[in-house]
Amino acid sequence: MLSGWTWLFQRITAFFLILVLGVHFWVLHYQNPGEILVYADAARRLQTALFLTVDSLLLAFGLFHALNGLHNVLEDFNVRSRSITAVLLLVGAGLFIMGIYSLWQFV
Amino acid sequence: MEEIKTDILILGSGGAGLFAALHAYDSNPRLKIVLATKGLIGKCGCSRMVQGGYNVVLDPKDSVELHFKDTIKGGAFINNQELAWTLVNDAPKRIYEMETKIGCFFDRREDGRIHQKPFAGQSFDRTVHRGDLTGIEIIARATDQVFARDITVLEETRGLELLTNSNGDRVVGALLMNIRTGQFIVVKAKAVIVATGGSASMYKISAPSFDKTGDGMAMCWRAGAEFVDMEMLQFHPTGLLAGKSRLSGSVLEEGLRGAGGRLYNAIGERFMERYDPERLERSTRDRVARAGYMEIMAGRGTPAGGVLLDMSHLGAEFVESKFPGMCERVRDIGKDLAREPVEVSPTAHFQMGGVRIDVNCYSSLKGLFVAGEDAGGVHGANRLGGNGIADSTVFGARAGDAAAEFAQSQDWVPVDQVQVKMFTNNVLKFFGHADGPDVYQLRDELKNLMWEKVGVVRTGQKLEQALKRLAEMSEEVERAKLPTGSLRGYNLALNEILNLRNQLVVAQLVAASALYRKESRGSHYREDFPETDNQNWLCNIFMRKKGDGYFIETHPVKFTRLRPEDVAAK
């Protein structure tokens, strides 16, 4: 039974998401070198280790939070099966790989 | 017809029934135990409704001798002293059991030990409680423990009749009816424990839950068990008056008077000064109830027919913190118990009389055990507040232990199918009564009749009138109608007929016994014999069925431990 852990991580990821969302807005609105955001600035930023780490984590946590939330909703309606959990895990893993792959294009 | 074979059958799931089940099971887990209850387990009956608390000697400064003396004095010396002695001695064991095995948790003092609050009629503060709604804790926890054991529980299943052998001296089981389906169940049992409670609900103003209609007593009577002191029925002095609402008659707990609550009549006199100048409101229930009734009868009551209970002088904060349950209930009828006087009236509450038992709950019939309010003799002519739930748990536990021992050494006795047939027909016949007396009108009449003629103040003449009418009503109820097309299952009208039939049996016993006792004692007050007559009436009245009538006789009380003069001397 994973329920205890998933519940805890749902809370931890929620906290992290709120925090990083704040950072995200702050960076986008106040930390631009130019007046408006341009591709080159964004690409440059994504080459720093800090941003890579934060964005990878954001991706992982966001996916977990969303998919576990979906899982919870299904469970609330008494829709329970190993295959649903497996599908959600696969979807999560697939999207995560895709996201990491696109992030690494900037390195 | 469904048949169940069991070692022990228990009827009732109040304090006595639950403790009987737990003790019977624990003394021998291999025994098959069936617990049948008229409502949902732990929810019906009056133990659940216990408010004030549980009298028990825990403090080293207190003693069982003192508790015993209070109980005997409160009972006006006609208690069965061995039963009362058992009560006070077993009570501490039961409280320990509840706190360490069953899981109850009672209110604590500052130092962390169990708190004991003052109650009326007691020489020491010995009432253990949980707030002012103690019964919830005791019964809910005991019910939880039943869930932990392999005990068969039949909910919404009422006892109809006890089944006896051909000689009529051995109870061999019982006929039950599943209320939900209306189907009969024959239970063949080595031992039957009856613990269904009394019939105070037959009065216009009464405290008990609605399901408590003297079923066990009536069954025992019809089966031929011997009864004792049936005239002794307690009126609680402070029943809430709420007009036509069914809330009327519900008890405002004893602790209110224990804490210093005062009673006033409509012209503002603290009337207890006249009736018991020494103990005032903390006098025993019989005296306070009668005093209130006398005031009302003398025209000094409120327009609604009550007297006033005032707590406001104790401070609103104190009252609200100590009696939250009472305040809340009074608030339901738009009054503020902590800040203003509340209208109360004596309310029919508890039957001291009942089936004669010994200290192990054996009745006069082999195989029949009786515990709790159905049994008589423990409280004599008046019960002390807080001794009621003590009685149920103490004697329930004893009945369970005794029945378990009995069942191990006994065999089943065959059930008489002719008897079963007769009993089932006696229920099914109502489905053919398209017309006849209305059961609810009869019930309302019974309540008024008992209140007026067999109530707080009785006279020979009124009792005779009551007996005459009760006999007629007993015939009328047998003709009561059921709406055409009535279903067998969940038929409340049919159940009301069966209730009324039982209440009428108990009502007649109460009235007949009250007519027989030509003196006033404890809860029994005869206007035509207003004095307590220790010369002739330090007696118990025994009754048993004889043909369609009854046999009645008196026996002097056996003063095995305490004589009236021992107390008077001090």
Next chain:
Amino acid sequence: MTLNVKVFRFNPETDKVPRFDTFKIEEFPNMAVLDVVMNIQNYHDPTLAYRCSCRIGMCGSCAMYINGRPRLACRTQVSSLGTKDITIMPLPNLPIIRDLAVDMEPFFEKYKKIKPYLIPKQDLKEPVICKPDSGERELIDYMLECITCGACYGACTMVATDPHYLGPAALTRAYCLIADKRDAATRERLVIVEQSEGVWRCHTQFNCAEVCPKKIVPTQAIQQLKKRCVFKRLGLFRG
């Protein structure tokens, strides 16, 4: 004053669909909804089925769905409803036996699942010494007022969507035992309530708290349990 009372009628054995019967009932002072139901059954239609026992809010037998909300019929004053139109239905989320009487079995099945009985510690021989201000009993004492009426169970959306969810009352009882220093089976019970049909189904909607006639907040108990479950996972749970 006359009340217009609509009463839900249904016999699952013979009726395909439920119906409402309407009764005109004279209101009197201090009238509770239970008085209304009893007056209907006693004097208007004796075939009506309902359940009640103590009539003073101690037994928890008469929870019904009254004007869109689970309430104890005996503790609901007609005057508090603020209308003369009363609709009385059986408690939701439970099978109907007939009319207003529901089968409480699923509720108690779940209640039994959490082992609702004290399993005393070996060395418990006499009443524990426990100072009222020591905080040892946490939230237990006020929660013991629970009368298992099922109002919370009838109000809970999560029970409605997931029939396996243990529900507020059972979890509250579990908390009372898990937080009780006298109990020896706290871990055992935590394992039961940390299943996915246990505490995690509670989404803190507080419906249970809103309808509880004893003013208990089961959500509070459930959050306490969640906390303990996580601590247990992290190896930080003592007791």
